Amino acid sequence: xxxxxxxxxxxxxxxxxxxxxxxxxxxxxxxxxxxxxxxxxxxxxxxxxxxxxxxxxxxxxxxxxxxxxxxxxxxxxxxxxxxxxxxxxxxxxxxxxxxxxxxxxxxxxxxxxxxxxxxxxxxxxxxxxxxxxxxxxxxxxxxxxxxxxxxxxxxxxxxxxxxxxxxxxxxxxxxxxxxxxxxxxxxxxxxxxxxxxxxxxxxxxxxxxxxxxxxxxxxxxxxxxxxxxxxxxxxxxxxxxxxxxxxxxxxxxxxxxxxxxxxxxxxxxxxxxxxxxxxxxxxxxxxxxxxxxxxxxxxxxxxxxxxxxxxxxxxxxxxxxxxxxxxxxxxx
Numbered sequence: 001x002x003x004x005x006x007x008x009x010x011x012x013x014x015x016x017x018x019x020x021x022x023x024x025x026x027x028x029x030x031x032x033x034x035x036x037x038x039x040x041x042x043x044x045x046x047x048x049x050x051x052x053x054x055x056x057x058x059x060x061x062x063x064x065x066x067x068x069x070x071x072x073x074x075x076x077x078x079x080x081x082x083x084x085x086x087x088x089x090x091x092x093x094x095x096x097x098x099x100x101x102x103x104x105x106x107x108x109x110x111x112x113x114x115x116x117x118x119x120x121x122x123x124x125x126x127x128x129x130x131x132x133x134x135x136x137x138x139x140x141x142x143x144x145x146x147x148x149x150x151x152x153x154x155x156x157x158x159x160x161x162x163x164x165x166x167x168x169x170x171x172x173x174x175x176x177x178x179x180x181x182x183x184x185x186x187x188x189x190x191x192x193x194x195x196x197x198x199x200x201x202x203x204x205x206x207x208x209x210x211x212x213x214x215x216x217x218x219x220x221x222x223x224x225x226x227x228x229x230x231x232x233x234x235x236x237x238x239x240x241x242x243x244x245x246x247x248x249x250x251x252x253x254x255x256x257x258x259x260x261x262x263x264x265x266x267x268x269x270x271x272x273x274x275x276x277x278x279x280x281x282x283x284x285x286x287x288x289x290x291x292x293x294x295x296x297x298x299x300x301x302x303x304x305x306x307x308x309x310x311x312x313x314x315x316x317x318x319x320x321x322x323x324x325x326x327x328x329x330x331x332x
Contacts, residue, residue: 012102012116019262019273024101032118033100033143034202034263044255045078048139051252052169054245055229055298060086061134062225062302063165069093069133073159075119076140080105080112086134087112096127100143120148123155133161137168141208142199142260149205153219160305166221167302172209173199175233175253178293187282188294191257194271194279198264209299222306229298236290250287253296257283 014025015037022038035041056062060082069090074083077097087095087109095112102116117126119140135156144152156166173195175188182189196206205211213226232246233253257280265271265279286292 012100019266021259021262023263027100027143028263030118031202032120034267035142036259036262037101040255041259042079044252044259046081047248047252047255049079049081051231051245051248052138054241054248055231056300060089061165062167062227062300063304071132071161072096073127073132073135074098075135075137075156076143077103077114078139079103080108080114082136082138083112083114084108093133119143119152120145123152124158127159129158130161132159133164135160135164135166137166139169139171141170141206142204144205145203146200146205147203149208149211149215150218153215153221157219157221157305162305165302165304166216167300168212168216169298169300170208170212172297172299173206175294175296176230178230178236178295179291181292182286182294186286187279188286188292191261191279191283194265194269195261198261198268201268202264209297212299212301216301216303220306221303224301224303226302227300229300230295231298233294233296234287234290236293249296253287254284 011026012024015022016025016028017023018028021036021040023035024033024037027033070093072083072086072090072093072095074080074086074095074097077083077099080097080103083095083097087093091109091111093111095109096115097112098115098117098119100116100118103114105114108114117123120143137156153168160166174192176182177188184190184193199206213224216224231249232242234250235243235247237243237246258277261280262273262276265276266273287294
């Protein structure tokens with residue numbers, strides 16, 4: 001393992017309290033990741049996993065998986081639900097899961113390795129090239145430097161087996177309204193504007209959900225497919241399944257407003273903790289107004305390694321988002 005890739009090394013376990021929340025000391029001091037690591041954030045991640053499982057129909061893979069995958073890599077494993085499920089589903093598969101924060105699980109499958117690493121480090125110095133049948137990169141945008149993305153994806157392509165598949169998922173942090181009822185003065189609009197401003201000053205890309213496809217294309221993945229989702233926030237959809245997803249997404253966003261917003265809005269934009277909490281409360285009131293029909297955009301891109309030495313793969317994104325949980329695919 002590399003110098004920064006360790007299992008439960010002390011530097012990753014140290015924490016610090018800020019704004020009444022517990023953060024990983026290593027992550028904030030090294031300017032890597034500014035989301036808490038406390039029980040409240042763990043619960044939010046569990047809810048978020050429920051949302052994505054519902055949206056993705058409990059599919060582990062977007063492409064047809066290998067009959068018996070030998071090696072799988074999960075980047076940004078969070079509470080490790082996906083990695084554990086893959087390891088349990090394919091007991092002969094070697095599953096490696098990486099996150100900046102160590103997760104001390106009492107029991108997990110013997111074929112699963114949970115490792116700590118900073119994804120801004122060069123991954124090909126640590127992990128074998130041409131070896132992983134599936135690589136998942138999910139919701140790692142807040143932790144990756146905006147200028148790191150081209151090399152990050154290029155390294156994932158190098159790690160991918162010749163017949164392997166990458167699948168990547170990211171939010172576009174811009175809460176929107178199906179009914180067109182959000183104005184510049186709306187609390188949800190103001191929160192999104194302030195959060196994106198703070199993340200941009202922290203050298204992160206809060207619009208990665210929109211940028212993921214062209215970046216994967218430029219990295220050489222091919223053929224590529226993309227799916228855009230509008231994740232409903234609240235029980236406003238008419239479809240029962242989407243109503244259930246929206247109810248859980250509301251719980252997710254209720255916690256995300258402060259988990260994601262506190263550090264950047266206070267430390268970077270110099271708002272007070274009280275101002276951030278007041279804005280979050282105003283957002284929660286708007287979430288309850290079902291006539292607004294709020295949603296958060298999310299995109300998933302998946303594709304193969306492409307041909308060595310060939311031009312970058314191509315794909316075109318659908319201009320519109322079809323529904324709260326699905327959209328048309330585009331294949332190159």
